[in-house]
Structure formats: C-alpha cells, structure tokens
Amino acid sequence: MLTTIERVLMLQELDLFRFATTEHVAQFASIANERYLEPRENLFRPGDSSDHLLLVVRGRVQLFTARGDELRVVEQAPLNLWEFFAQARLDYEARAIDHCLVLYASTENVEELLTGEPEFCYAVLRHLARLGFRQGKAQSILNPKPISDVS
C-alpha cells in the first residue's frame, strides 16, 4: 500500500489539482484508495454507477463506447470527472492498456473534503470551469449554432 506522500507525489501531476495547494492534495491523498490494473483489465463497464472519483496516476487506460468504439486514452487524469460530479451513470467502458495504478475516492469522502475545505473546493471548481469553458468553446467552434437557435 502506498503512503500518503507517495500518492501526493503522483497526484500533484494531475491537472485536476493544478489550482489546489499541495496540502490539500495531501488531504485528498489521505482519503484515496489504490487499485492496480493488469493490461486489458476492465475498470468499469457502461451502466456502472459513478460513486467513486477515479484518477489514473500511472499507466494508460483506454475508454470505449458501449458499442466498442475507441473513445480516448486517459493518462495521468481523472476517468469519470463529469459523471462523478453529476452523479450520473457511466456510459462507456474503461480498460487498462498497460500496468496501471488508479487512485479512487468515494463520493462521501470527496464531498466531506470539499465541504470541509472551501479553498480546495474552489480550486477544483476552477479547474472544472476552465475545462468546461474550453470544451464548450471547442464545441461551439466545431458545431456553431444557427442564429435562429441562439435567439
């Protein structure tokens, strides 16, 4: 089992914690658990609930749609960020490409941490806002809405 400091060393590289202080990352590390994946091992399937925040800290994980189409490769990033905060079911599958280490924290513990540490909550929110803004902007460039729709 990893120590808190080892987890922090890996978690600090994640974009999710870019705005968080190292001490807050340590607090997250203290509530996280670890799971090692063998290559081709499944982490979750479509329809699974998003009751844990899953973060790939080592190795690569491939995401597939329910029909088996490749979505994207996740490396040093959260796997189910939006679904976790939206408390929505997962509609894709995650499979390890190589030896992976995934850190995960339960909804209850993450909520507890976010409510207890407002600065950490703000740091995560800031990351989400930037991510959403970037994605929204990209989407609006790729699929611009007709003027009538906008009005």
Add this chain to the structure above:
Amino acid sequence: MKQLLEFLGVRQREAVTVLLMTSYFFLAMTCTSIIKSLQSSLYLAKLGFDWRLPLLYVGIAALSGPVVLAYRFLTRSGKRLRLGLATLAFFLISLFFFYILVRSGDPWIYPLFYTWGGVFTVLLPIQGWVTCYDLYGTREAKRLFAIMGGGGILGGAFGGFYTAGLAQDQGNEILLLHTCVFLALSVVLLSVVQTRNKSTLVAASRTYDRFEQKQDGAFKSLRQILRSKHLRYLATVVFITGVSTTLIDLLYKWSLANRYVGSERDIAQFFGSLLGAMFIFSAPLQLFGTGRLIRRFGVGVGLLILPICLMLGSIGTGIIAAFWTVVLLKAIDGGLRNSLDRTSIELLYIPLVGPVMASVKSFVDLGVFRAGDAFGATLFLLMAFSVATPIRPTAFLIFLGTIVWTLLAWKLGKEYVQTLRSSLERRTLASSRASFHLEEAVAERTLTNALESQTPSNVLFALEQLLAKETSNGQRQWADFPTSLEDLSQSQITALYPTDHPPWLEKVKRLVDHSDPEIAATAMHLATRFDPKLYIRQMKAELRSPSPPPEKYLIYLDRYGRRVASYLTPQRIVEWQQQIEQKRAVLLARLMAKTSSPSYLPILDEWLNHPDPVRINASIRAIGDFRSEQHIERLIKFLDEPRTRRAARNALGSYGDSIVPMLQSLLKDPSVSLSVKREIPLILRSINAPQAREALVAALYLPDTMVAFRALKGLNKIRAEVGLNYPEESFLPAVQIWVKQYYELLHLSIYLEAHGGLACRLLGKAVEERIAWKVEKIFRALGLFIPQGDAYISYLGYTSDQARLRENAIELIDVHIKGELRKTLLPVFSADNRKEVAAKGRVIFNLPIEPHILIADVVHEGDPWLKCCIIAAAATHDFEDLKEMVRRAQTDPNPLVRETAVWALQVWGNEKSREYRC
C-alpha cells in the same frame, strides 16, 4: 562599478538610462543656469532695477497661461514623445536668434529676452521630468530622482561658474552661443533615452491619450486640481513658494543693482558665482542627503526644511538689513529649492495616475508657480515704491509667506499618504452598487403585484420587503405575543394592533396557506401583525397534536417567535422525532435551543447519534446554545470530523470566554490532533472577548502555520469590527519571525530551482505556497497596527499586476513602518529580483549558505507538511546530510510526518526512490 551602483541604489538594468537622464539634467541645468545669469545681468546692466522688472514677472505669469494652453493643445493633437524634442528644438532656434539680436544691442531686446528666459528655464527641465514620470514608478522614483536631480544640480553649478568665468573674459553674448551647443547635446540625449525606452514611453503615452480623449474643456487641469485635495494643497504650496521666492529674488536683484550700478560683467560674475556656489552646496546634499533623508523621514519632512530655513533667514534679514544677509537668504533658497525641495515636490506627483500627473504638472509648474511669481512681484512693486529701502518690509512679507508655506507643507505631507491610499482604493475595492431603491408609493405597488407572482422567490422577496417596511415603520412595532391570546378580548387585541389595513393585506392572508412553507411563514408573520388571534390559535392547535406540525409553523416560530417554550413540550418532540424528516428536525433542534430548557438536552443528546449528519449538526448547534458543561468534550471531538466541524465550532463559540482556558490548553497539548487545533482560532475569534483575543495573539507564535494564520485572520476581523488595543510591539516579534522565514524559504526555493524530479517539484511548490502565505501573513500582521485598512489595500495593490499600483502599495507601507522592522521588511517588497532579495535577507538575518543547514532550520520551524515534503525530497535525492533529521522524524508527534519518515528510510537510495527523481 557594481559597488557604486549599489551605493547609489541603481540596478544594473537601469544604469544606462539613469546615466543618460542625469546627463540630460546636467546639460539642461547648465543652460538654465547660464540663461538665468544672463537674463538678470543683461537686464539689470542695460535697464537698471526699476518698476519694469517686477512688472516683467507679472508679464511672464500672464504669458504662462497661453503657453500652458498651447502646450496642452500640442500634447493632445501631436505625438507626445515628439513634442518634447520639438520644444527643445524650438528653444535652440530661438536662442540662436537671441544671440544675433543681443549683439545688435537694441533696448527692447532685454525685456523680451528676460520673458523668454522665464519660460525657457521652466520648460527645459520639465521635458526631462515628464519622461522620467513615464519611465518610473513611486519606489523607483524615490531611488533615482535624487541622482538625476543631482546631475541637474551639478549642471547648475557648472553653468554658474562657467558664466562667471566666461563673462569676465569674453563677455555675455558668446555665452548664448555656448548655451546653443549645450542645448543641442541635451536634445540628442533625450532622443536617445526615448529611443531606448520606446515601448515603455509609448505605453505611457497611449494611457495618456486615452485619458485625454475622455476630457474636454480648456480648464480641465484647473478642475482636476479643484477636485483633488492633494492637488489643491500642492498647487497652493507651489503658489506660496512662487510668492516667497520671487520676493527673495527681487530683493536680491534690487540689492545687486544697487551695489554694482551699470556694471554688466560684475553683475554677471556675481550672479554666476553665487548660482554656482548654491548648486555646489546643493550637489552633495542632493547626491548623498536628499534620497536618504526622504527615505528615512519621508516626503513630509523633506517639504518642511526649505520654508523653515527661509523663515529663519527672513528673521535674520529683518534684524540685519544688509546686502550679505539678502545674499544669504537667496543662497538658502537656491541651495535647498533645487535639491531637497524640488525632489520632494516631484515625488508628490508620483502617486497620481500617470496622465493626471502629466496634465497637471505643466499647469502647476508654469501657471500656478508663475501666478505666485506675479503676486510676489506685485507685492514687491507696491513696497519698493512706497519705502526707500525695501529690505525689512520684504523680509517681513517673506516671514509671513514662509509661515503659511510651512503649515501647508505639513498638511501636504499628510495628504500625500491619503493620496497613496486612495490611489490603491480606487483600483482595488470593487464598488457595490446593487441596492434596492424605490419611491415609497411605487415600491408598495410593485411589491403588492409581486405577491401574485408565479415565481416563489419573487413572492418571498416582496413579503420580506413589505415586512422590512412594516418593521421600520414606527407605528407598527412588533409586540410580544400574549401567551394566552384566547383570554384576551377582541377589544384588547384591536387596541394592541393597527386598524388601518394596507391594500396588500388580503393578498398576504391568502399566502398564509401557500405550499412553500417559507412563504407561508413570512406571510403569516405579516398577517399576524394585523390579525393575530386567528393565526396564533391555529398554530397552537397544530403544535398540541401528536402528529408533527406543518413546517410553516416551525419556520414561523424559529424566525419570529418569542417565548417558544410556551408552545412546545419535550413529550411532543419525542412523539414527533420518528416521523419528521431532516428539515423539520433542524427547525425543532433550533426551537429546542430557543426554549433554553435543559429538559430538551436528552433529546438533543440522542440526536447526536442519529445517522443523518444534518440532524447531528443541528443538535450540535443547539447544544452549544445550552452551554452544557458535560457536552464540551464531545463537541471537541466533533471538531475532528469534517462534516461536523463547523457546527461544533459554532457550538463551542457559544460557550463564550468561559471556554477560553480550555481551548488554550488544547492548543498547547501535543496529543491533540492538528485538525482540532486548527479550528480553535476560529472559535476564539467568534468569542471575541479580551481573554480570547489574548489567546489569539499567543496563537500567532505557534508552530503550525494554519493555526497561526487563522489566529491572525481572526485578529484582523476583530480589529475591523471592534478595534484592537494592542501596541505595535505585541506583533513585531511575529512579523520578524515571518520575515526571517520568508527569506529562508526564498533561499530554499532558489536552491530547489536547480533540482528536478517529482519530490523536489512537490517541495518547490509547497515552498512557493508558503512564501505567498508568508507575504499575506506579513500584510495581515501589519494590518493589526498600521492605520486600519491600509495593509489590506496595500496587499491588494501589491498582488495586482500593475507596476504602479505595486509601487504605491509599497510606498504606503513604507510610510507607516520604521526602525528594525523597516530595515528587514522593505527588501521583501522593493527588489524585484528574487536572488537579490534572498541575498539581502541572508545579510540581515545572518542566514546560512549551506543548503542542509538552511533546510534543517526550516524543518526546525515545525511546519509538518513542509517537513514531509523535505523528507520526501531528501529520500529521493539522497541528501545524506538530512538523514539524521529523517531518523528523528520517525518519532514526530504528527502521524503524517512519522509515516513519511518511515517510508523515506525504507526507500532511501534504492530503486523505488529513484522513480520519484524523474
């Protein structure tokens, strides 16, 4: 060279521009000095001292107005940077023409030359200063203006002696030609400075242009002066300086004309020699005294020295009315005005926003100063022709003028601080203008209509507004509910409550049965003010029932109810507790607390074990209201849980100062968890009693950064709300400790820059966080003893991305701190190069150079998280010097430190540790 620059306070990157500008001021003041000598000597020798000379002063003042307007028009319409060079070129050409004209010897040339000289001697240095304002901020100006001014003074001295030497041998006319050469060189220098700093100057010029576009009208400078208190004082000081110095100048010229009647060369020689001598005196004062004096005592003191010296000089002249006492008075004026006084006055323009400063400066320097000249000249004219020897009456007038000057300068010094403050406030504090203002009748109609809105929040808002209006209306004061309303007769009730029903009452009554309990409760409260009997009776009936009451009654009692104990019983709540949901449980917990009856404590105690955390929190808060001794220990345990932390904090805060000794002992107890300790300053802050405040001050010195930081925040809030009566000395040791830690961390950060890898990156980030935190802590600590609000706005200014705001912020702090603190603290802010700051800190606190000793010092300071990061970095990078420290950390009271130390020793030097190196 490096040491010279360091001695002069000039950074390496600034050196070339400073040298060029100093040379410019040298040449400009050489020209000014020569022209000043020549205009007086030529005039006095050819035309003598009569009524025309004071009138010329008035004429120059009258001319200054159109010159200012023309100059400002050109500034707006043309390129600002080119205008300076064009002005210099104009002077160069016109000077050459005067050389030709003076040689012709026509008597009309001399008054014209005198007038031209009056404008020339003012506008020439202004070109340099305006460029400097665009180039430098407040702090840089404080360091560099004295050096540049020194160049000017040396130029003035050189010009004076040059005139004295050449006038004797070759006559005055040739000096005009020489001045053309000096002027041409100064044009070249200014153009080089502008080319080298084009981007900075163009940016400043753009800001200026934007500002200019927003303005209109011919007298905007005057309006700006009238609007700003700081500028009003500044303009008045400049005016009174003009009056006093003109009186001195005319008295001096009168004395000179009477001593050397008709001798052009003698006058030029004496004039030049005195001018040179005055500048020679000024030079060392300017180079070695002015900057230090202003840095040490501030601008306010710098402004006072000249008027006080002149006051003493005028007393001397009044007692001994002789040529040499007048010369002495002139020497004081010339010696101090061009050095200390000039620099102090120039600094007063800096806190103003760049464009305001540039626009006002030409108006004040030319218009206001020359108006002072004109007024002084008129006074002298009246006096000189009413008495035979004007020395004593003029000395008396100068004495009066300097008294006013001294008082105004003192006020101006104070206003300077206020201007720094407001320059920061304007930019840092957001305005909150979102307020609800409506005319009485319109408001009531709008709110009545809103009661029928489909949006619940609109309905609630309208009800709350009507309620607020009713409460603030003196005729309908809230009356306590009669406990047995049924016993009261209708007439008694009618007598208690108003009969003039407002138009919205019917709508409000309908809302009492609204599905939203918040709306229903608020409507009920409003309706009860007019018809209490019905609603209170209904509520009582519901509260007697074994089934839980509707939520609206609980909200009503919670928000507006008094004597809640008469409506509730513990038995009823026991009956309801299994049937009620979260929201009603919270309300009931609050109502139980409101009763203040200990009979409810067992129920609340039981609720502490409920699975619903919301109910637990409500119970914790309610228990706090009871201040039950037996629950303190349990409440402290709740501080350790993130979900119950806030409620436990509030509950413990309700105990008041009786709990302070216990909280203090918890802070000192090493076995108490850090998360509990970190909550204690927040509790102490909420207690806000003298004992709690003392405990907060003591907590500033505790090793955990978060505990100290929260204690500091608490004290800041207490000061903002009720004030603090602690002397500055109470906080100085804490500030000194943080400043020292700041320097240590800075050293560590610089050391880590050379190391890569995950562990060193983590340590580097943690160190940077601590550095930023230290700065905030230092500002917060300053906020405990410097004038209220100044530290806050300075911090916002300091952390802003605008260089000028940063400068003003540091300047404002600089005004308030002194002694040892000033010496140690200012380098933290003033230098922009981290390595330079670290080097200064090393000297001040005698910090070790060896990294391992430095790290050991940081570890010793007891910040557990930083300790963990250091241990991780030590293990992954094989810092053998730190191994012993890591071994000792295995027994550290903090579990995270212990865990990290054990891990570090396991992986030290092996393959696993190397994973974190890359």
